[in-house]
Amino acid sequence: MSINKLLTVVSIALSLAACSGVTRKESTLTRSCTCDLSDIEIIHNDSICWSRAGITDDFIHWNKRALRDTLTDADQLQSQLDRIGQAGGGVLVVPEGTFVIRQTIRIPSNVALVGVSSDASILKVQMNEVYKNSQHLPPYKGNAMAFLFEKVTGASMENLCLIYSAVDFEPMDFDTFDHPWQKEVFHVEDPNTDNLFVSMVWFEKAENCKLDGCRILQSGNDPIRIRNSRHITCRDNFIDRAFNKGGGGAGYYNLINSHYCLIYKETVRRIRHLSIHLGSSYNVVYGCDLEVDVNFHNGDRGHNLVENNTIKVPNWHSWHCIGTGSESMHLPPGPYNVLYHNRTNYKGTGPEVAEQVLYFMADYYPDKTLGEGKFIETVFSKAFPNGLYNYSKLIKKVNDVFS
Secondary structure (H helix, E strand, O other): OOHHHHHHHHHHHHHHHHOOOOOEOOEOOOOOOOOOOOHHHHHHHHHHHHOOOOOOOOOOOHHHOOOEEEOOOHHHHHHHHHHHHHOOOEEEEEOOEEEEEOOOEEOOOOEEEEEOOOOOEEEEEOOOEOHHHHOOOOOOOOOOEEEEEEOOEOOEEEOOEEEEOOOOOOOOOOOOOOOOOOHHHHHOOOHHHOOEOOEEEEEEOOEEEEEEOOEEEEEOOOOEEEEOOEEEEEEOOEEEEEOOOOOOOOOEEEEEOOEOOEEEOOEEEOOOEEEEEOOOEOOEEEOOEEOOEEEEOOOOOEOOEEEOOEEEEOOOOOOOOEEEOOOOOOOOOOOOOEEEOOEEEEOOOOOOOOOOOOEEEOOOOOOHHHOOOOEEEOOHHHHOOOOHHHHHHHHHHHHHHHO
8 A cells, every 4th residue: 555545544534533522421531631632533543552552563573583492391491491581582492292380480581482383282280379379469479370471571472282280170161152141150169269370371560572372271360461561462362261260350361550462363262351451551452252251340541442353252151242340349441442343242132332333432330220321332433444453553654654
């Protein structure tokens, strides 16, 4: 596409800036800045940020790293990773086979842990942890996570199978989509799992890191937790099942106070939520196949994009396709979270949002007695016929040309 065509696309969108704002009770959505911008101008500004979600242009992909080693024994995994990190970075290849993980593995900066394939290179996690230690803050002393990216940059895990196998029974869930709802799945504590609160992959104060092409099966707690981090890409991962997915924040695909993260073409099954909360902003959830809800759970900072996803919740799941926390327990979503081009199906009853409508997520808890809903329809879809994320990539190209 020529630069003139790109500028035309930008011009069409900006020409709609004169559209009236979408009403929110008696005013427009809560402003996140003091400047008097229209709603579509805020979407335009946010699109520039969304185009920068995920790893940055200077991230070095594993197949371009010169230093390589091959894992020889599970007991040597941490020491081999550390040697590669101390040498300035490189790749540790996990060959075909099964390797048992019994302690937290820390991924160093600029190191890629890469399998032959997510079917052949298997890391079997056999660790235990109790709930009171599973949420704790650094320094970590227990076994709250199997793989930890802490205060690192330029690191990745790719093409691996991660399976939690500390016990000889399976998580409580159902194979069929139409199995009747049962309280025990999400709302009853199971004493058999009270020492299985081990998250699989945990990003803590990490930046410009990637999790790509992995299978993450029957986690003890969160399959993925991204906390206090920026520019994380999670792409083409298959996530299925968690032993602990009851109350108190367990069994989440979990974004906490994180920004500019890209959740792209993920497949997620049989966990509690895909949750964006506690200060998170400018994250993109795009092109995912979800059988769990997307939940703006507790006071995100707003300006997150959820686009072009298939979101179907089973009958036995406890939440709607796109949800929020409880008004009595959680803060409402932040301002200017955008939903667009999502294909939803709530327990076989059909869509909860129209695929062709661009919505704002309400940044307040609706008063249902007044007929208020949590999705605020806009007229802005005509400005972005090819989607917001695609549009944001065009904006980035224009900016790159003139920078």
